[in-house]
Amino acid sequence: xxxxxLFGLRVIWIVFPLGVGPLFADGLNPLEEIPRSVLSVVLWxxxxxxxxxxxxxxxxxxxVIRFGTVTASVLVLWAxxxxxxxxxxxxxxxxxxVALLVSSNATVGDVFVDQLSYGDEKRxxxxxxxxxxxxxxxxxxxxxxxGLICGPYLLAEESFVAGAILxxxxxxLTFFGLRSLHQLNRRWVVLVPAxxxxxxxxxxxxxxxxxxxxxxxxxxxxxxxxATDFTQGAYGLALEVRCESPHDVWPAAVKKxxxxxxxxxxxxxxxxPDSFLSEAVGRSLTGHSPA
Numbered sequence: 001x002x003x004x005x006l007f008g009l010r011v012i013w014i015v016f017p018l019g020v021g022p023l024f025a026d027g028l029n030p031l032e033e034i035p036r037s038v039l040s041v042v043l044w045x046x047x048x049x050x051x052x053x054x055x056x057x058x059x060x061x062x063x064v065i066r067f068g069t070v071t072a073s074v075l076v077l078w079a080x081x082x083x084x085x086x087x088x089x090x091x092x093x094x095x096x097x098v099a100l101l102v103s104s105n106a107t108v109g110d111v112f113v114d115q116l117s118y119g120d121e122k123r124x125x126x127x128x129x130x131x132x133x134x135x136x137x138x139x140x141x142x143x144x145x146x147g148l149i150c151g152p153y154l155l156a157e158e159s160f161v162a163g164a165i166l167x168x169x170x171x172x173l174t175f176f177g178l179r180s181l182h183q184l185n186r187r188w189v190v191l192v193p194a195x196x197x198x199x200x201x202x203x204x205x206x207x208x209x210x211x212x213x214x215x216x217x218x219x220x221x222x223x224x225x226x227a228t229d230f231t232q233g234a235y236g237l238a239l240e241v242r243c244e245s246p247h248d249v250w251p252a253a254v255k256k257x258x259x260x261x262x263x264x265x266x267x268x269x270x271x272x273p274d275s276f277l278s279e280a281v282g283r284s285l286t287g288h289s290p291a
Contacts, residue, residue: 002111006057009065010103012095013051018127019095020076022088025071027079035156042152049260053286062112062177063182069103070141071148113188121281124270126187126200129232137184142268144169189268196241198268203230205250205258210241217242218278218286227265234269243265 022042028036050068053061073096076245080089108197109125117123138160147170154163183201190197195212198204221227221240231238249266250258270276280286 001109001141005102005105005108010051010054012102013047013054013065016051016072016099017047018251019052020072020092020228023076023079023082023092026088027075027081029082029158030157030235035158039152039156043075054229057112057115059113059116059185060182061240062109063178064116067141067144067181069096069099071145073100074142074145074196075289081089085090097169104166107275107284109185109271110275113185117190120193121273123190123271124190124276124279125185126189127231127234127236127269127271128184130209130235131233132184133235137181140177140180144174144181147177152254189276191276191283191285192263196232198266200230200268201252201270203252208249210243212283212285214243214245214247214284215241216244218280220273221267225265225267228261228263229267231267231269236269237273238267239268239273241268 024040024264028039044066047266050065053064068195069179074175076096079092110123113125114123118256127133147166151163151165151167151170154166158173187200187202190199192209193212194209196210196213196218197207198210199207218239218241223237225240227242229238243263246262248260248262250260252258277286
């Protein structure tokens with residue numbers, strides 16, 4: 001299944017120009033020859049970067065692919081206002097819709113982050129908080145895309161002053177936006193031979209190992225659990241780890257100084273809790289789920 005999704009993602013990006021190219025050509029057609037050629041080259045470079053990223057599964061590649069898909073979606077909506085025929089618009093919309101669905105797939109996310117695993121490790125991406133999923137991430141995508149394309153487009157339209165200002169302001173916004181999005185793709189839980197590592201800069205000051213010998217239970221969290229919540233308020237099923245004895249951790253803090261706290265249970269939220277539990281069962285980590 002994982003290989004099939006990865007293969008499908010690559011195929012989508014290989015044929016992507018066939019689906020959206022005619023619409024982009026119509027959108028660029030009103031421009032003068034030189035600006036049109038420059039923007040065409042930029043679009044080809046962005047496509048090549050996204051395609052190349054599909055062949056190197058890494059967290060950074062995941063960020064590039066997802067950002068590239070959102071950027072393509074915005075450009076398709078913009079180009080749809082041109083004089084293109086309805087069939088061209090429909091084909092382009094279908095292509096970006098499929099690309100969005102596949103690139104945002106939870107399994108694809110896990111495949112990309114797991115490529116950093118060493119030996120007998122297995123990494124699982126963590127879900128973002130409800131606030132990030134519902135507002136902050138979409139807003140960051142839109143601001144980052146706007147920062148990338150608005151300045152160059154105005155320059156192509158010969159609005160040099162406005163275009164230059166937007167480039168100076170927009171490119172840093174895109175950089176910081178991409179960095180924030182990438183940090184979300186670097187939150188994971190790792191199953192290792194020694195136990196479980198929670199790698200989440202939003203929850204803990206540093207990656208923390210919970211030894212296999214210290215873990216009593218791993219399973220779906222109960223409604224009335226008193227475990228420390230490291231899910232950041234994410235939607236969906238949370239998993240609970242209960243330790244046999246108290247464990248010292250250093251929670252993340254805005255300031256560099258942080259105080260150690262002692263916990264005996266905590267919650268976390270992988271994007272695929274079922275796959276995580278299946279792998280944990282194979283490693284004899286689950287025991288009986290908390291009730």
